[in-house]
Amino acid sequence: MANQKEEKGNGFKRLLLFLVLPGAILVVIGGIFLSVLGLSPMEQLRTTVAQWPLVSTWISEDEDDGAEHESFLTEKDEEIVHLEQQLQQAQDTIDELDEEIEQMEEDETFEASAEELDEAEAPEELTRIARVYENMRPGQAAEIMEELTNDEVLQHMAEMNDDSRSTILANMDPERAAEITSLLTD
Numbered sequence: 001m002a003n004q005k006e007e008k009g010n011g012f013k014r015l016l017l018f019l020v021l022p023g024a025i026l027v028v029i030g031g032i033f034l035s036v037l038g039l040s041p042m043e044q045l046r047t048t049v050a051q052w053p054l055v056s057t058w059i060s061e062d063e064d065d066g067a068e069h070e071s072f073l074t075e076k077d078e079e080i081v082h083l084e085q086q087l088q089q090a091q092d093t094i095d096e097l098d099e100e101i102e103q104m105e106e107d108e109t110f111e112a113s114a115e116e117l118d119e120a121e122a123p124e125e126l127t128r129i130a131r132v133y134e135n136m137r138p139g140q141a142a143e144i145m146e147e148l149t150n151d152e153v154l155q156h157m158a159e160m161n162d163d164s165r166s167t168i169l170a171n172m173d174p175e176r177a178a179e180i181t182s183l184l185t186d
Contacts, residue, residue: 123159130159133168142171154183 034041133141133156145153145168157165157180169177 126155127159130156134160134164138164138167139171141168146172146176150180150183153180157184 031041133145136144145156148156157168160168169181172180
């Protein structure tokens with residue numbers, strides 16, 4: 001009985017080996033041969049099989065799916081083009097903003113250096129004006145300083161020598177001179 005099962009198993013193997021395998025090889029070689037001759041064996045097989053009633057419904061559904069698939073792909077391609085345009089616009093905006101930032105940084109650097117120059121020139125200008133007051137008659141300098149704010153008077157007097165400062169204060173209104181003297185000591 002074991003031998004009969006082995007013989008049945010061997011029969012199937014023989015059928016597979018001698019009929020199915022060579023048949024498949026012949027179909028592949030035939031397809032290659034027809035393709036070389038310029039014929040399309042797959043298209044001919046499709047048109048032949050499409051004539052069968054049950055298969056024709058499957059094939060027409062597949063063709064409809066192909067048209068839907070094409071329209072879907074076209075729609076997605078258009079969406080990709082639109083998104084690429086938006087991306088390019090965003091990139092252009094980013095580039096413009098980067099340029100503006102660079103320009104602002106350059107402007108800030110220029111303004112900062114201009115302020116530093118102004119601050120460096122300010123003490124020189126104050127010193128020069130203080131020398132002008134020192135060279136004036138003390139009464140004249142006192143009259144002019146009476147018209148300035150306390151901060152301005154303090155800045156100028158800080159640059160003067162003690163002799164000039166004392167003679168100008170002596171020629172000022174006593175109350176204002178006392179106020180300036182009090183601020184100078186602070």
